[in-house]
Amino acid sequence: xxxxxxxxxVSVSPGQTAxxxxxxxxxxxxxxxxxxxxxxxxxxxxxxxxxxxPSGIPExxxxxxxxxxxxxxxxxxxxxDEADYYCYSTDSSGNRGVFGGxxxxxxx
Amino acid sequence: xxQLVESGxxxxxxxxxxxxxxxxxxxxxxxxxxxxxxQAPGKGLEWVANIKQDGSEKYxxxxxxxxxxxxxxxxxxxLYLQMNSLRAEDTAMYYCARDSEFGAYFDYWGQGTLVTVSx
Numbered sequence: 083x084x085x086x087x088x089x090x091x092v093s094v095s096p097g098q099t100a101x102x103x104x105x106x107x108x109x110x111x112x113x114x115x116x117x118x119x120x121x122x123x124x125x126x127x128x129x130x131x132x133x134x135x136p137s138g139i140p141e142x143x144x145x146x147x148x149x150x151x152x153x154x155x156x157x158x159x160x161x162x163d164e165a166d167y168y169c170y171s172t173d174s175s176g177n178r179g180v181f182g183g184x185x186x187x188x189x190x
Numbered sequence: 191x192x193q194l195v196e197s198g199x200x201x202x203x204x205x206x207x208x209x210x211x212x213x214x215x216x217x218x219x220x221x222x223x224x225x226x227x228x229q230a231p232g233k234g235l236e237w238v239a240n241i242k243q244d245g246s247e248k249y250x251x252x253x254x255x256x257x258x259x260x261x262x263x264x265x266x267x268x269l270y271l272q273m274n275s276l277r278a279e280d281t282a283m284y285y286c287a288r289d290s291e292f293g294a295y296f297d298y299w300g301q302g303t304l305v306t307v308s309x
Contacts, residue, residue, distance in 0.1 A: 083251075083252050113293065113294065115293075115295040124300065124301055125296075125299060127295060127296070130295050131293055166234075168234065168235050170235075171294075172294050176294070177240075177247075178240075178249050178250075178251065179225065179237035179240070180237055181227075181234060181236060182234075183234050
């Protein structure tokens with residue numbers, strides 16, 4: 083079955099840039115999406131179609147994709163950005179979704 | 191306002207069955223693909239199943255194929271997940287989510303219903 087691979091954790095100091103990667107064989111063909119999930123809450127979309135930002139999401143969140151790797155970048159990370167981040171895409175058929183294993187972002 | 195409200199979770203023994211429901215409001219339910227996503231305690235998100243607007247297409251993650259059935263009733267604005275032959279590894283919070291009409295992502299989520307499979 084198709085898999086997306088993320089690092090389990092990323093840690094930065096406030097104001098630094100955090101980068102979270104997501105690798106998958108179908109990413110050259112399919113978009114990557116990024117969700118933020120804070121403890122006890124439902125996920126929130128922060129990036130769609132590799133690099134687009136939904137309304138209401140701060141400009142410090144950006145996304146990119148090249149080949150089999152997508153990257154979520156948080157420029158000037160804030161303590162409030164501490165959360166689990168999940169990449170999401172579809173398999174090669176486009177019919178089934180798949181989440182990456184998630185990355186815990188620590189900002190301290 | 192778009193709302194998705196899940197119900198039907200609870201404690202069930204291994205091998206048992208449970209039916210989850212998701213009541214949708216605030217949008218034209220029959221116009222959207224819908225998806226179930228689950229999250230085991232302390233673990234990551236897992237896509238479980240989705241269903242087309244008219245119910246004519248359904249897809250499942252391999253681990254639930256043959257045990258879970260996704261369905262919908264557009265007249266009742268409701269999404270369902272029938273779960274049979276439940277296993278301990280099915281223990282999770284189950285979320286229903288609306289697929290965006292603009293792309294392969296979820297634009298609204300419910301708050302989830304907890305399923306615990308244990309003897």
